[in-house]
Amino acid sequence: MIAYAPWTDPRLARKPGTLPLDPARWLETGADTPGQMARRRDLIETQRSVVLAALPRSATAQEELCKAVADHTGGPVPDDPSPLGQVGRMVQEDFCLLEKHGDEGEYRLTGAILCFPSRWSLAEKLGHPLTRIHGPVPDYSDDLARRVNRLFDGVRAGHPLWRANWTVHPTDELHQPSGDWRQAEDGPLHIRVERQTFLRLPRSGAVVFGIRTFIDPLEALTDAQAVALREAIGPLGADEIAYRGGEDLHRATLAALAGRA
Ligand code: HEM
Secondary structure, rough: OOOHHHOOOOHOOOOOOOOEEOOOOOOOOOOOOOHHHHHHHHHHHHHHHHHEEEEEHHHHHHHHHHHHHHHHHHHOOOOOOOHHHHHHHOOEEEEEEEOOOOOOOOOOOEEEEEOOEEEOOOHHHOOOOOHOOOOOOOOHHHHHHHHHHHHHOOOOOEEEEEEEEEEEOOOOOOOOOOOOOOHOOOOOOOEEEEEEEEEEOOOOOOEEEEEEEEEEEEEHHHHHHHHHHHHHOOHHHHHHHOOOHHHHHHHHHHHHHHHOO
C-alpha cells in the first residue's frame, strides 16, 4: 500500500488540484521517517550548498518558518547555523519560501531547504518567479500560471492547502538535483509522490511550500492503482513524455503495468 495515489482522485488529478488542509496535519511522518531523516542530515552536512540556499531578503520568513515547525513538532531545535538547516534536520518535509515584495507581480522563490529535489536545481531557480520556475513544464499553461498565482495571493493564515503530484523514476534515489535524466541508473521503476502543502506565514507574509516525498516500487501499487496509472500515462503527449523522462522510460512503465488487471 502506498500513502497517496493522486492519479486515482479526480480532485487531485486536475490542476492545480488544491484542497483544504487540516492545520494539525501540516507535517507527516511514516515508516520511512528514520531513513529519510538520516539521509537529510547527511546531505545537509555533505551537500550543503546544493540543498540549502536563500536570499538575504528571506531572513524574516526563515525565522518564522523555523518557529512554526518547532511549535508544530514540539521538539528541540537542532544545532545549525541557518534556520533552514535547523528545519531540514527537524522534519522530513522540504520547504520552499515564496515571497512577493513591493510591486512584484509574482511570488518568487527566496529560499529553500531542498534535500530531495525531483530533477531540479535550487541554484537555477532561486530568486525566480513562479511562472519562470515552471518554464520547462509542458502542461504549465498560461491559464494554469494565472490560477497558481491567484492561489498564492489567496492562501490565508490558518487555512493551509495541499495537493499532490506523481512521477515514475527508474531509481529509488530521493536526492536528484539535476534535470538530466541520464544521471539515473536504469534501475527498478518507482512511483514518486510529492504531498505538497501551502501555508501562509502571517508575520513575513511568505507562503511556505512544503514537499513531503514518498517513493515506492511500482509493485507496491494495488491492481486498481496500477490500472489507473496506466490510464493516466497512456494519453500523455510527446512533449510530456519527453519532460517525464523520455520514450524508453515511458515504454518500460507501460510494459511493467501491462500485466495488472
Ligand atoms: C498549485 C501550485 C503548483 C502547481 C499546479 C504546479 C505544477 C507543476 C507541474 C505540473 C510540474 C511538472 C511535473 C509534474 O507534473 O509534477 C511542476 C514542476 C515543478 N514545480 Fe511546480 N507547481 C506548483 C507549485 C510550485 C511551487 C510553489 C514551486 C516552488 C519552488 C514549484 C516548483 C516546481 C519545479 C522546480 C518544478 C520542476 C521544473 C523543471 O523541470 O525545471 N511548483 N509543477
